[in-house]
Amino acid sequence: MLALEDITVVSLESGVSAPLCTRLLGDFGAEVIKVERPGVGDVNRHWDSVVHGDSSAHAWVDRNKSSIELDLKAEAGTEIFYELAAEADVVVQNYSPGVVERLDVGYDAISAINEDVIYLNISGYGRTGPYSDRKAYDLVMQGETGSILMNGSPDAPAKIPLSICDINAATYGTMATLLSLFHRERTGDGEAIDVTMFGGMVSWLGYFPHKYWHNDETPARVGMRHHLLTPYGPHETADDQYVNFAILSDAHWEALCTDVIDRPDLLEDDRFATNEQRVGHRETFEATMESIIAEESRDYWAQRLADAGIPWGDVNHLEDVLEHPQTDHLELIDELETEDGPVPYVRNPIDFDGLETTSEAMPDLGEHSEAILEALDYTDEEIESLREKGVI
Incomplete structure (x- = not known):
């Protein structure tokens, strides 16, 4: 049984935070429709080409999804998006500040046609406030929320190599979506959700704020040691x-x-x-x-x-972790079959007795455009016309 098999998610996503969030939902059976710019797609597709020509980031965050190319600046593209959103349980977006409002696909527009929709906004700083218009990327947010100056050796600060701020937002975004689905199940009400990278990372500061509030103490860099414990x-x-x-x-x-x-x-x-x-x-x-x-x-x-x-x-080194006996015992590594060859991947680590996860290969750009439009009752002629106009 797949816990989210009847849930449809339409996502305006870019980079890591929203794509990882929707992939986590897709792991448990949600139908995820990834809306991408024609001819360009998600920026994460272009960061490298190590996975049979695809990027490592794309392989990480984009499995269990369909991809449709859609020009939201074209009226016909917006209308198609409205049709998708009208049937969606969840809409997710992490575009730059103000973009979904300018494209008229923000919560107000979508809730007008789908009143019980759950609309998740993932942003750097939030949609209001003095920093709301700033773009945010993982490295920028690590610096803004104190992680860089707390991390590293006494001689030099360091960024955390994982995309920890993106992962934080994706995790909170997934949790918020599941909570909102549960709330809707009880009340029938949809809602808008705001998850911020900034707020998420501040919430992860742990005991350090208490050390500051109660002891006027800020964390010095201690390298491989612990700030609070020794040895x-x-x-x-x-x-x-x-x-x-x-x-x-x-x-x-x-x-x-x-x-x-x-x-x-x-x-x-x-x-x-x-x-x-x-x-x-x-x-x-x-x-x-x-x-x-x-x-x-x-x-x-x-x-x-x-x-x-x-x-x-x-x-351990990375290769030690991937070949670790406990990695093998927990069956954390699996393999996707693609047209270009096998793609190893790390499975979702949550293990249920009665629930399953699913794993489908990440989509090529626009791979499912035609199938998605056919499901919306577009004819072959209409689809070809949209393609000729560059809408898809």
Whole structure:
């Protein structure tokens, strides 16, 4: 059973945030119609060409969708969009600020023809406020919401390599859509939803605002260490590998000192008696811990940490993750069959007993234009006329 198999989503999407959101909905059976500019399509199609000529981003976020090329600047294109939206459960858009209003396909226009539609706006800063007219991309938003200056080593800040702000917005967008569908099921009412990259990332700041509000403390860059806990993180071993462990409690700290590193004397050092005191003496304490771990091999420490019941793990390269025994056990990697050849992909990680996911190859630009129009009762002659006029 596919949980969303009777739900239709029409999306004006670009980049990662909205496309990933609608792909997540498509994974659970929603029919997703991706509306794209004729001859150009979503910008994510053009970032590289490593997947049999398609881009890696397109392969990541665009499976389980149909694609129709549609010129929304043409009256006929707008009329077709209205026909699609009139039958949709959900409309999603993440175009630049003001675009859907200028094209007359915003919530007001669509709700006038489909009063119970759920209309999801994903934007950088929101549709109102002093920053509402700014375009937003992941790197820009990482800087704007503090991530860059919190990340990296003491000597240099760094961006997070994943598109974390886009993923944040996609995740909140998916959750908001599901909640709104549930709300409509109860009340019969559709609604407009606003999800912002800025708000989503601010909500992910975690305990740092409390450290600022209550202790006037802003996070210094600590590299591979933890801002709030120590010892915590990867430590280099004698054989030039890493062992990654986390001390989260007094019991862990005692076990580390007595059963792992054979340094019970550290338990008697007042500077290191509590986690907060260890963080306060971070420079001295972490240098001591690093020198101890550097004396033995990765395998030596791994065994002792495991025996002591302390959380630990390896520091893997990408290929290690993709070939990881737990990746294999969870069957996270699957393969799509396409005309150009097989495309490996990472499955949706949510596992239900009674619900299924689906995986269809990402669409070529405009691959389903004709089929979608035929479903709207357009004749062959009308479709050909639209093609000749550049509407599709």
